[in-house]
Amino acid sequence: MKVEGTLKTDGDMLTAVRNLLTMLLKQRIVDFLLVPQEISHGRSLVQTLVKDPTHLDRANPFSPVMPMNSATIVSQLTADKPGKKLGVVLKPCEIRALIELTKLGQASLEDLIIIGTDCLGTYEVEDYAKLIEEMEGAAEEKGSRILAEIRQSIANPGTGLPISLRSACRMCNAITPPLADVTLGLFGPEDEIFISLESDLAQKLGLELKETRDRQEVIAELIKSRTAVREQVFSEFRDKMATPADFADALATCTRCYACQSACPICYCRVCFFQTETFAPESERYFRWAEREDALRMPTEILLFHLTRLNHIAASCVGCGMCESACPHDLPLTTIFEAVGDGVQKALDYEPGRSLEDEIPTAAFKETGT
């Protein structure tokens, strides 16, 4: 049975959560813990695989940056079922991607404890680094101060940090973690951390939970405003995409560098079809095409590349926006993949990352009776 309540913070949220993570390792509930930790004097955060709990002193499960979707790391750590008890601290879109990867046979949830966090949204790595650099005060306190400011901005719309959330986060309305064994929540009263977990785990950790105050109203309000942005973005996209030239317009400066593909948690093929000989033919073929067309855009097959990626991942796209964050040309990839993905998912009545039971439409065989 799950119990919920609030963690005692004594005014220091990060220390309270670090203590909880330390207990998970000390009590041998997990052997290893994957958790975001501050590096570069707090200017950035990266996922860290921790064995020794004394190395959790810079852990920040509510990391406001997301250099990559950590489902990819969990896939690396679990696909071959190593038989180790692993705790992973993940944001909602990372859990959704992990669920998709599990269904695709690329990750395993065996011996895994998912510690899911509410997501307040994330910033581009370089924006966040600049913000931290410009902040005065002790480096080790900046993470907590930023977190407190972000929480305040949710209660007071229009306020907040002087940098913008990543595009994906601005239109994300899936802000609480699905299927987490332990949920750590920041929505709700600013002096509290919400926690939900199995009662026996709470007992093993010796947690004394205080009664929780209602956080549903805050969550509902944020979902409402994010959904409004999302619908507006989708509507602009639909209005824009009337002809193939409009699609080309959105991808005009693409150099097919594969950064989007490398950053995508759902794109898991070890050798991409686009990096095989089919798309790197002998030079003679390019000259022949240029002769036929008079002029040939190089590199070739930009639209085909993105259409193929869409065809491969649209059903499972969780909207984490890593593709756009990785793009050196700032292409609106989040909008394209989210809007098209949303259309495909609705057509197939499938929501990626919702549950382990829903079969991925492209992996399921169904007789149609015709």
Place this chain on the structure above:
Amino acid sequence: MRRVEILKAILRQVGIDEDRIWLRWIDASEGGLFRDTVNEMVAELRQKDPNPMRKPWEMWQETAGIWRPKALDLPPGESE
């Protein structure tokens, strides 16, 4: 089947005519059906406007290359 269904849904959303893609199951012994299906497809495609991607270089030259949804251009703090 699902892949084609998905592809058509994608093409529809990016301004490409989904009816340019056909999928038919035809057995090796159904030569007549294969011939008729190809003829039918060619006839239908000919009725359509010319393929807009036939001259891709001209299409790329005409792009503005700066499109992004305005809904994402709100100042910091305004999206929540």
